Amino acid sequence: MSHSNLIWLAPRESDHRPTTKQTILIVAGDIIRMENKCEKEKRVERMPVDEMTSKDYYFDSYAHFGIHETVLDVGCGTGILSMFAAKAGATRVIGIEMSNIVEHAKKIVAANNLDKVVEIIHGKVEEVTLPVEKDRQYKDDKINWWDSVYGFDMSCIREVAMTEPLVDVVEAKQVVTNSCLVKEVDLYTVKKEDLAFSAPFHLQVRRNDYVHALITYFNIEFTKCHKRTGFSTAPEARYTHWKQTVFYFDDYLTVKHGEEIFGTFTMKPNERNNRDLDFQIEMEFHGELSDCQESHKYKMR
Numbered sequence: 380m381s382h383s384n385l386i387w388l389a390p391r392e393s394d395h396r397p398t399t400k401q402t403i404l405i406v407a408g409d410i411i412r413m414e415n416k417c418e419k420e421k422r423v424e425r426m427p428v429d430e431m432t433s434k435d436y437y438f439d440s441y442a443h444f445g446i447h448e449t450v451l452d453v454g455c456g457t458g459i460l461s462m463f464a465a466k467a468g469a470t471r472v473i474g475i476e477m478s479n480i481v482e483h484a485k486k487i488v489a490a491n492n493l494d495k496v497v498e499i500i501h502g503k504v505e506e507v508t509l510p511v512e513k514d515r516q517y518k519d520d521k522i523n524w525w526d527s528v529y530g531f532d533m534s535c536i537r538e539v540a541m542t543e544p545l546v547d548v549v550e551a552k553q554v555v556t557n558s559c560l561v562k563e564v565d566l567y568t569v570k571k572e573d574l575a576f577s578a579p580f581h582l583q584v585r586r587n588d589y590v591h592a593l594i595t596y597f598n599i600e601f602t603k604c605h606k607r608t609g610f611s612t613a614p615e616a617r618y619t620h621w622k623q624t625v626f627y628f629d630d631y632l633t634v635k636h637g638e639e640i641f642g643t644f645t646m647k648p649n650e651r652n653n654r655d656l657d658f659q660i661e662m663e664f665h666g667e668l669s670d671c672q673e674s675h676k677y678k679m680r
């Protein structure tokens with residue numbers, strides 16, 4: 380496809396629902412609207428396609444449509460189209476480029492302060508794994524798998540799987556917010572009753588992305604040693620067998636850089652078996668693209 384052969388698959392009237400979420404694909408300079416899934420998102424206004432000039436399509440179409448979506452720029456070259464998409468309000472832009480110009484694209488995106496929205500990936504589109512796919516794929520493997528197990532509906536197990544925090548490795552690049560301390564325990568002074576606690580949390584979103592889960596981890600410090608020593612089980616730290624703990628939400632949030640997630644994290648030993656842990660996460664988010672106020676219970680055996 381060439382630049383002059385620009386394709387825009389505009390939604391039909393019947394697709395023009397109040398709640399839409401789209402993924403837009405730019406293929407070596409062409410723009411193709413890929414998906415039109417019904418989601419809890421805001422209305423997308425459109426101008427009649429017949430009235431658009433090719434200039435409208437190329438430069439202004441993002442503005443007309445008010446993009447709040449994910450854009451995939453395949454063959455992004457210097458990243459120029461990725462930056463157009465970001466400037467026009469795309470939630471997230473992923474530029475893929477197989478040639479070495481990719482290193483310039485990364486610098487250009489950073490020089491224009493768009494690296495919070497635009498991620499440039501080096502590789503062939505046929506071979507790279509998209510970060511978005513990875514997060515969703517993980518949840519599909521661990522949770523949504525129960526919806527159809529060799530064709531059988533076992534979704535009642537899915538409900539149980541959802542309430543069990545998952546201990547697994549989370550890559551640092553999958554984390555989209557800062558972290559927030561919920562509890563500090565001093566092993567010299569801690570009392571049994573201190574281990575049942577409730578703490579507020581407040582997270583700041585660092586890039587436009589989707590949030591599927593909350594993650595917990597711990598840091599250890601041996602403060603009485605001659606030489607201060609310790610380690611971290613954070614996603615950005617070296618692997619430990621504690622890995623991280625993932626608390627999935629039923630649905631995901633669409634978040635933008637600078638938005639905030641508030642909530643309360645509660646943990647207590649289970650009353651019947653005090654080696655099990657009961658958790659409750661209350662969460663509140665009011666973003667430009669999604670809203671939620673919910674409470675989830677989890678049980679760790």
Ligand SMILES: C[S@@+](CC[C@H](N)C(=O)[O-])C[C@H]1O[C@@H](n2cnc3c(N)ncnc32)[C@H](O)[C@@H]1O
Pocket residue numbers: 407408453454455456457458459460475476477478480502503504505
């Ligand atoms: C015509 S240039 C367009 C560059 C940029 N999108 C622009 O509009 O300025 C096409 C780019 O696609 C890249 N490309 C071609 N096939 C690709 C593939 N399979 N995977 C990733 N990049 C590819 C090429 O290396 C080249 O940089």
